[in-house]
Amino acid sequence: MSRRPPRRGLRTNVVATFAAGALLISLILAFGTYFSARHYLIVQRERNALQQAYIDAALVKERLRTNGVNVAEVLSEIAPPSRTTVLVRQDGQWYSSDLTTPVHDATRSVARSVEEGEVALSWNDAGDRPNIVVGIPLEGVGADYYEVTYAKELSQTLDTMGYALAISAALTTVAGGILGWYAARRVLRPLRQVALAAARISAGELDTRVEATDDPDLATLTGSFNTMVDTVVERLDHDARFAADVSHELRTPVATLTTSLGVLQGDPTLSPSSATAVELMAGELDRFRGALEDLITLGRLDAGVRESEWEVLGVSGLVAAVLAEAGTGGEVTVDVPADLEIYGDRLQVHRALANLVRNAESHGGGLTAVHASARRGHAEIHVVDSGPGVPAAERERIFDRFARTGARGATTGSGLGLSIVEQTAQLHDGSVWCREADSGGADFVLSLPLAPTARSAAGREVT
Incomplete structure (x- = not known):
């Protein structure tokens, strides 16, 4: 037979709720911040790459219009930005400012659009690194211009921001749990006071009461508890007084019956059957008197009455x-x-x-x-x-x-x-x-x- 897992307490539920709420809010904020910042940074990076490519493409186009100038000479004259490779295709032949960059892998994402006479921009992972590729057709000189920019710093920035947001979400969750623990402690404090008061009352300290509070939400709880205890104590006192009164009232007839039976027991004129009946009555009366005295004793003990100085x-x-x-x-x-x-x-x-x-x-x-x-x-x-x-x-x-x-x-x-x-x-x-x-x-x-x-x-x- 499988054992049911123990149920979580109220404090655990409050802490878990606060922690889950903090985690949810932090995740929403983290994802919102990350994707907003990521979109902004990517758009800015693409805009800068496109502007730089237009400038460099215009320079290359202008130089290629000069008679006797080949593409290799033009590429050696321009100074592209750091971590940027310039590629030019003319008459089916490729020219590159960086021989380590694979031409086909770098330009395949935009080559078709450029061949159709359109400016294109794309991201790829040529050489296992993130790159921004901009392709611009150079009309009038029969060439296509490409700029491949290595965007490692942008990737690192996004990764760092992601780690920071993840750590912030974790810290926020922990802070939410701590806040939940503190809130649960504050909320459960009056309940703990009521539980302690109830334990002391059950141990016999009937004068125990819960301290009054100015909190309107808790005043009803403490007031109701104290009123309940007062009612219970009043009922116990009433029952104790009733038992004491009954016991006291019974003592007189019991004493009278005992005396009368004592007289009958000493009467020699009783028949044997009558004497036996008297003896049975005397025994039962003795038991009754003992029970009565025990009830009176219990009543005193229940009331906490001292019978002598300690x-x-x-x-x-x-x-x-x-x-x-x-x-x-x-x-x-x-x-x-x-x-x-x-x-x-x-x-x-x-x-x-x-x-x-x-x-x-x-x-x-x-x-x-x-x-x-x-x-x-x-x-x-x-x-x-x-x-x-x-x-x-x-x-x-x-x-x-x-x-x-x-x-x-x-x-x-x-x-x-x-x-x-x-x-x-x-x-x-x-x-x-x-x-x-x-x-x-x-x-x-x-x-x-x-x-x-x-x-x-x-x-x-x-x-």
Whole structure:
């Protein structure tokens, strides 16, 4: 199957258009200039040759009328112009002022017209050189006069002018390309600003706007873009407030239901079937409460709300606190440098690590190891489980909201835990991803920027 060639970008098309336009204009001007100048120079050269030939022919005719004077003597008396050969034919015999000029080749283009009594002028390449041949019949003396002028200087002039015009056309084309590049740069600058603003907005910087311009042709673009962003931000704020309000309003009935179910669970008079129903309701309510808390957390993260003051956090202490809270046993391998530090919101980072540990315990067959290291200005915290791992096709989708892997019947968890981890990482200018562990399980990597002091120390160590 043949591959389609890549499509050219707008800048390339603009540059190519300017260059092609400059080439077309320069070629039109070059051809027009060349042929106009060539016609003028040739006409002037022919006029001069014809005038000179008339003068010399009149002199030869006058001398031949003198009794006792032959053609050879007459040719020796006249002084033709430089690079000009004089030929005279009388009584079927040819006489020449230059024995190197082939008579037949030089005069054959005009001989017939001269024999018919007409003045003729022609160009030929006798002797592989450009010549102007003028033939004049000398009536009254029975002779024909020819002048062959070597026009090498005219040919050289035309060649030089052609080369100069070709170079000028090439330079004009290059200049047109440069002008097109500059014009494309100026034209695409606002589009580039819009693209950069869109990229920053997609990265979460919702206060980014395109700078206003006085250009009336671009003001509509920048104004429309800023208005669109304002509308989107307003809609996001509205949705966030709506979700927060709904979550807040749901907390009260959920708390009431939890309390009521707690009372029912302690009632010894319930029948076995009623007790089973109450236990099922309590489990589902607990899942609902967890999902509600996760939704509230995601709403805060989406809004960029800080839950505590950012500070320098020791990764070793965070991991120890999370593992103690999760109640993992001594079978978990922990390898975290004591001096590894990050800068962020303690509550949010703690929650993200707790979600990774909970995910390993609930869906990954159990937590096996937690280790961390500094890499390229970031602290990479690895949470490894003993499960079957995550298929490569699912390693990005599992961070989507309400995404679950495994069997369709699996209903444990809200499906928001890993989304909270990803949102927390983005809020801290970090990232999170999943890969296959050396043991075959899943290895979730949470990468967060090092604290400034730790980053400086790491830089000195590398140096």
